[in-house]
Amino acid sequence: MLDGLLDGYTRSILIFTGIHIIAAYSFYVPFKTGQVSLGQAGFMAVGAYAAGILTVKFGLPFPVGLLVGGLVTAVIGVCVGFPALRIKGIYLLLLTLAFAEIVQVVILTWEYTGGAQGFQGIPFNKYTLEYVYVIVVLLIIFFARLERSSLGRAMDSIHEDEAAAEVMGIDVVRVKLLAFGLGAFIAGLAGVLFAHHTTYVDQVSFSILLGIEILMFAVVGGCTTYWGPAVGAAVLTLLPELLRTLRDFLELVPLSWTDFFPMNRIYDFMYEFLDFENEKRLIVYGVILILMMIVRPQGLITRDTLRPLQFLQQRTGHV
Amino acid sequence: MIYQQLINGLMLGASYSLVAIGYTLIFGVLGLLYFAHGEVFMVGAFVGLYLVIHAGANIYMALLGATIATACLGVFAVFAAVRPVSKDYPLAPLISTIGLTIVLQNIATYIFGGQTVAFPETIESILFHFGPVTISSVQIFTLAVAIVLMVLLWLFIENTKMGRAIRATAENHETAALLGVNVNRVVLVTFILASAIAGIAGVLDGVKNSAISPFMGLQVAIKGLVVMLLGGLGNVRGAMVAGILLGMIEILTAAYLGSSMRDFFTFAILILILLYRPTGLFGTRTIEER
Structure with a gap:
């Protein structure tokens, strides 16, 4: 289909x-x-x-x-x-x-x-x-x-x-x-x-x-x-795949922006840094996992997160 | 034959004990299932390997280096993945330490590659024959280090002020804090102790098996959990004895029933213990529902 x-x-x-x-x-x-x-x-x-x-x-x-x-x-x-x-x-x-x-x-x-x-x-x-x-x-x-x-x-x-x-x-x-x-x-x-x-x-x-x-x-x-x-x-399944594509986004930057001194160094550094094809991808994944637990130990979605969406239910009558 | 197997079991069991001691210390003090402990073991082995290969260190230097490195890792773990995570959500610290596990494992894979690496010979291998039993000098060395460590730890926990603080915190967090124990410092010291012991165990494992891999941590972590439960959660002496017991059981089942039955037996025992003696083999104080 x-x-x-x-x-x-x-x-x-x-x-x-x-x-x-x-x-x-x-x-x-x-x-x-x-x-x-x-x-x-x-x-x-x-x-x-x-x-x-x-x-x-x-x-x-x-x-x-x-x-x-x-x-x-x-x-x-x-x-x-x-x-x-x-x-x-x-x-x-x-x-x-x-x-x-x-x-x-x-x-x-x-x-x-x-x-x-x-x-x-x-x-x-x-x-x-x-x-x-x-x-x-x-x-x-x-x-x-x-x-x-x-x-x-x-x-x-x-x-x-x-x-x-x-x-x-x-x-x-x-x-x-x-x-x-x-x-x-x-x-x-x-x-x-x-x-x-x-x-x-x-x-x-x-x-x-x-x-x-x-x-x-x-x-x-x-x-x-x-x-x-x-x-x-x-989120956790797509995250490693998204990290994989970060470098493609960098390649979208026009060459004329990065052709002079400080920018070309920064670009090269970023390009090297975003090489997430190997274990580095999973290292970043692990770090993000730790940060998520520090910032939101209760999980990404809670009842409070969904509260702004409640009006949808009220209008249809399912309170 | 059986004596030889028992000796082999003792060797395996000693490394289980060292890992499980760390687990049980941390569980006792924090009530936390510290998942990254197996990776601390792995990091210890790799630091030892690195020192031996690139710095030409002998085994004592390697052990010392690994101890220092994993102790620092313990401090890092407390500040990065344990203290900042709220204790109100019991599963959150578990996940953050799993995150740490992923980080450590992949750093090791990144640096050393995903293959099993040979651990160079650091102790001259001499075989001693006692009747039907053969023991190598490597085995004697690793066993001796393990036993000395356990005795030192036991003395520390029983006889020092810090040891008493650790026991008090394990008994009850709030009461210990009320009685003037600096719980944060106790947690830090516990992590340093547990991590250093796991690091030494890692080096000893490398010396004994002459091969290490970045993925060795998980298996060790799971076996450590089983041993912790057998010995009773939070019971250090129980963990020592249960580790050796499990090592012997595993070697004997592998020798007489085939190596595929080894894990089956281990986990069948775990289930039986969980159902009939959840306080562990040695009947420790009951731990309330966590």
Whole structure:
């Protein structure tokens, strides 16, 4: 559909941005009930491998793989969610980290899906871009509805104070498990989309680093509103790519402006400095990350940021 | 065979212990999961390498240089990524230290390239045979340094005024501050101590394995976390013992069950501990929900 409009590079960037947004939402759902997970990459791996088995070994079409991959991941998510009920905070962080590491070991040792060689020959899905953004839009609509539903408010109250929520008659166990399973389901979808875009996955694709990145997306974007994870994922995915293009902007400066003494030195220095093709790009990325946390520890998007937009909702009557 | 494996496990465990001590000190004092700690370890190894190759330093100079460099890095970390970040948002300091991790890792990659670098031989390798067990002089040296360090640290924490301040802050931030402990200074000293120890551990690791890479930090960081939990969060002595225990478990599972089972076992143990003994193997004081 959009083939004619976008070149391969832009298309690929957009796809990864979308997948990261979905992954960030998968972190956001359990976080809404106060559960911090470092293991979302593990759930992505489960989804990717489950769907890969269906499409590669059984030759089923992609939509079936997408749905079943997500559901299998949701079941695994509830299984992980059960022990996770007992613990919180840093302990839960470590539990989900351990889960992700165990998934890595399973990937590495399971010969059926290629073991250490990785899972090869996954069919390429031409419409990944469309799938990804349809899912992103559906998720945003879902979260917009969730925020004003009784379930969403139950989640928020568990986040604020679990004991009080329990006293108010909220079934804490059910809501927390639901949130964990739903988060896993969304992560599974992201994994399936990822696998059928790259056509090859191995344990490195879903390393613990990815889990850390997903947490970063959501926290940098801000987890108090449902717009935060999407904005965080988009900013952090596009930022390294934008740094890459800074030098192109410099080249737009006319030669006559920089032809004389102080300017040509400055130009050369800037040109050298903006060489962000290599590790320097990631160094700058890390520095920006630290600065963001100093300036906005609550995340880029908060309820206050969205306040100026409220009149839009008032006019349409959804207050 | 089993004795040899136990010795190897002891070697591996000693470096886990050194890293985990730093983690647990920082966690105790700040309640912060200091993600960049593995990278401090990596930086220590690379400073050592640089001194040995380009300055012709011997192993003692390399250790000293790495200690100073990583101690400075600890100070830098406090002022750049810990103190300016608000503590009201528990995940913000975690992210800022992850940012520091990315920065350090990529500076190392930028300077030294992304490959594994050989660490030159700095200690003459002599093999000693004790019955069925063979130990090299390198192993003895690294183990000795690790043990001396741990003993010194233990004495420092138990017997000095600063050590007592660290323990008091770990017990309760506010109370310690009320009782006249300069919490900011305690945090700074803790970071210096933890980073210096991790730096030494990095050099020792380079000497022992004769190869280092800019990506070695993450694995060490994760193993350090596991050890910290096994020993009980904030428990320094627990971290020492648990590190050696984990090293032995890993070497034994790798030897008898295959090397791919090594991580599986480690993390299965982690999950069991989390569920049944969240205060760690040695039953320390309960840490309230953080």
